[in-house]
Amino acid sequence: MDYADDKSRQENPTIASPLRDQRRIAVLKHLDAMEQFLSPQVLRLTELVADPDHDFQEVIDIVRTDAALTISILRAVNSPAYGLVETITSIERAVAYLGESFVVNAAIQGSSGERLQLELPGYRNDIGTFWDHNLRTAIASRELASLHNRKSPDNPLSLNMVYICGLLHDLGKVVISDYLQQCEPELIPVLAEAEDCLAAEENLIGVNHVMAGDFLARNWKLPPPIPTILRYHHSPHHAIDDRQPLAYAVWLGNKLANRTCCDEDVEELKASLGHAYTYQLFLPADAFDKALWRMEQEYQRISKSMAR
Numbered sequence: 225m226d227y228a229d230d231k232s233r234q235e236n237p238t239i240a241s242p243l244r245d246q247r248r249i250a251v252l253k254h255l256d257a258m259e260q261f262l263s264p265q266v267l268r269l270t271e272l273v274a275d276p277d278h279d280f281q282e283v284i285d286i287v288r289t290d291a292a293l294t295i296s297i298l299r300a301v302n303s304p305a306y307g308l309v310e311t312i313t314s315i316e317r318a319v320a321y322l323g324e325s326f327v328v329n330a331a332i333q334g335s336s337g338e339r340l341q342l343e344l345p346g347y348r349n350d351i352g353t354f355w356d357h358n359l360r361t362a363i364a365s366r367e368l369a370s371l372h373n374r375k376s377p378d379n380p381l382s383l384n385m386v387y388i389c390g391l392l393h394d395l396g397k398v399v400i401s402d403y404l405q406q407c408e409p410e411l412i413p414v415l416a417e418a419e420d421c422l423a424a425e426e427n428l429i430g431v432n433h434v435m436a437g438d439f440l441a442r443n444w445k446l447p448p449p450i451p452t453i454l455r456y457h458h459s460p461h462h463a464i465d466d467r468q469p470l471a472y473a474v475w476l477g478n479k480l481a482n483r484t485c486c487d488e489d490v491e492e493l494k495a496s497l498g499h500a501y502t503y504q505l506f507l508p509a510d511a512f513d514k515a516l517w518r519m520e521q522e523y524q525r526i527s528k529s530m531a532r
Contacts, residue, residue: 235414237424247408248430254403255431255439262444265290266335271447273324274385283324284316287331296330296530297322305528325366325387326526329359332391333530344401346415354394356523357481362390363522365477367515368507372473375506381470389453389474392446396437396454400425422458434458461500469504476501480515490516 235241262270269286272278287293294315301318302311312318319327333340333355340355347354369381404412411428418424425432437454449467453474456463460471479497483489490512508514 235411235428237414237418237427238420240427241429244427244430247428250407251400251403251429251431251436252439254407255399255436256443258399258402258440260444261336261339262332263290263335265293266331267444267446269331270328270388270450273328274382274388274447274450276382276384280319280324283327284319287315287319287327290331290334292334293327293331296334297327300326300330300526300529303529303531305525325362325384328384328388329362329391329526330530339398344397345409346401346404346412347397347421348416354397356527358391358394359526360481360519360523361393361474361477362387363477364480364515364519365390365474367518368476368480368505368511369470369473371507371511371514372469372505375508379469381473385449386470386473386477389450389457389470390477392437392441392450393454393457393474393478394433394437395440396433396435399436399440400429400431400433403429460504472501472504476505477515480512480519483516 241247265286269283272282272286287297297315297318298312300306301322302308306321312321340358342353344354366383366387369383369386373380373383401412404415415421415424415428422432422434434455434457438451441451441454449470452463452467453471456467456471457474457478460468460475463471476497479493483493493512
């Protein structure tokens with residue numbers, strides 16, 4: 225696109241840009257044309273694991289069709305991070321030990337190459353790379369959902385679905401960062417320095433990352449409710465009623481992924497959240513402390529086990 229002198233003007237992320245409508249059209253075209261970097265096997269695996277009534281053997285069959293994924297899983301389960309005395313050579317035993325959510329994580333990482341592994345220009349990740357943040361969000365979200373399920377066994381959340389939504393919640397940022405790098409790199413520092421990321425995206429390019437994530441998830445035919453959760457992980461109260469508990473779990477997991485385990489940080493977080501989530505999630509008083517501890521412990525173990 226050629227904006228001539230308009231592009232040289234200093235953009236203000238707090239007000240609507242006069243170029244916003246032009247950029248929105250360009251971003252939507254970019255979205256529609258974006259290469260599918262998740263393989264058909266990974267999409268099928270994601271759909272399968274997200275279904276609470278799936279057949280475990282089908283998961284094994286899919287893993288066996290992907291040599292790289294099989295190697296990755298066997299290497300991980302036999303890594304020092306898990307400290308097993310006996311070497312596991314059976315993919316069934318490896319998946320049963322690591323869990324299906326670990327398999328989805330390994331599959332998405334392997335299928336996406338470096339697309340999800342690096343920092344995304346235009347975005348500040350408070351802890352590590354883009355994928356590190358997503359992984360922490362997935363672990364924290366699943367732990368919160370597990371704590372909710374213990375207190376509300378009649379209305380349980382699917383732990384695998386919560387985990388998958390946590391892994392993919394910021395998928396829309398990949399699209400927007402990709403567009404900015406290719407088409408308007410001068411906007412990258414403007415967006416990176418903005419206090420309100422969503423508002424800045426809308427003001428600058430007319431599409432925010434939650435809209436982009438929803439669009440991409442639907443375009444790639446990711447199973448429901450993944451597109452819905454990607455769209456509402458910053459505003460879970462806007463999700464339809466039966467999706468709100470899952471959306472709140474990912475929302476809270478995302479908040480925790482940007483925090484540390486210190487008491488002051490947890491108290492500050494609690495004070496900033498309000499009470500809306502308590503009507504959707506039934507959590508014990510120490511839920512955040514438990515989820516933060518679990519998040520960091522499992523994140524470190526997964527990272528070590530997946531290290532090349």
